[in-house]
Amino acid sequence: MPEAKPVSSSRTEMSEIMQPNDANFVNKVFGGTILGLIDLCAYATSSRFAGGLAVTASFDRVDFHEPIDVGALVTLIGYVTYVGRTSLETTIEVHAENLFTGEKKHTNTARVTMVALDENLKPREVPRLVCETREEKIRFLEGRLRRELRSKQREERERIEVEFHSASDEELDKLMAAASLV
Numbered sequence: 206m207p208e209a210k211p212v213s214s215s216r217t218e219m220s221e222i223m224q225p226n227d228a229n230f231v232n233k234v235f236g237g238t239i240l241g242l243i244d245l246c247a248y249a250t251s252s253r254f255a256g257g258l259a260v261t262a263s264f265d266r267v268d269f270h271e272p273i274d275v276g277a278l279v280t281l282i283g284y285v286t287y288v289g290r291t292s293l294e295t296t297i298e299v300h301a302e303n304l305f306t307g308e309k310k311h312t313n314t315a316r317v318t319m320v321a322l323d324e325n326l327k328p329r330e331v332p333r334l335v336c337e338t339r340e341e342k343i344r345f346l347e348g349r350l351r352r353e354l355r356s357k358q359r360e361e362r363e364r365i366e367v368e369f370h371s372a373s374d375e376e377l378d379k380l381m382a383a384a385s386l387v
């Protein structure tokens with residue numbers, strides 16, 4: 206098993222200026238540009254921690270609360286929050302700075318699950334995560350909770366989707382009119 210590593214060893218910071226070709230149709234930065242940068246930062250954070258290649262397995266929900274202006278300096282800060290056996294959860298914070306006024310805002314926090322791969326591109330064990338602070342321990346438990354809830358929700362969703370496919374047309378109409386499906 207690889208040697209355990211502290212959360213701090215995974216900390217990765219990347220900055221990039223948002224350019225005119227990053228703009229959407231209302232002259233703010235495209236969500237996809239930010240998602241691409243989050244993915245890159247998750248790659249760097251996880252590969253640094255795993256000591257080798259890691260690939261993106263899944264993105265958790267990402268909300269865009271505030272638009273980012275073209276010309277802003279976007280800084281992403283990544284760190285590992287939870288580790289499984291071969292997968293790990295990275296948390297990526299996105300900050301945007303107006304270089305003229307110095308105003309800074311924290312625009313998003315994303316969680317990306319990455320899987321470490323060996324030379325045959327098969328999942329391989331990642332180091333255990335050493336949580337040194339209370340905050341790191343809470344983040345680890347939150348990561349584990351997210352993983353357990355995702356798995357429960359997936360099972361529940363798949364079970365209900367099977368019911369949709371076996372329902373009669375009348376039953377589908379009733380479900381369409383129902384106040385809730387869960």
Ligand SMILES: CC(C)(COP(=O)(O)OP(=O)(O)OC[C@H]1O[C@@H](n2cnc3c(N)ncnc32)[C@H](O)[C@@H]1OP(=O)(O)O)[C@@H](O)C(=O)NCCC(=O)NCCS
Nearest residue numbers: 260261262263288289290291292293318319320322327328
């Ligand atoms: C991610 C990938 C390597 C997992 O391979 P796999 O054969 O399903 O591996 P396993 O079932 O052995 O699972 C390995 C680990 O990945 C995790 N995992 C697999 N699919 C996952 C998903 N969709 N979301 C979160 N975790 C996932 C498993 O929980 C397991 O974690 P653990 O070891 O910590 O318990 C494989 O699905 C893959 O190569 N996907 C494409 C990755 C890629 O190209 N990403 C870029 C997108 S263009």
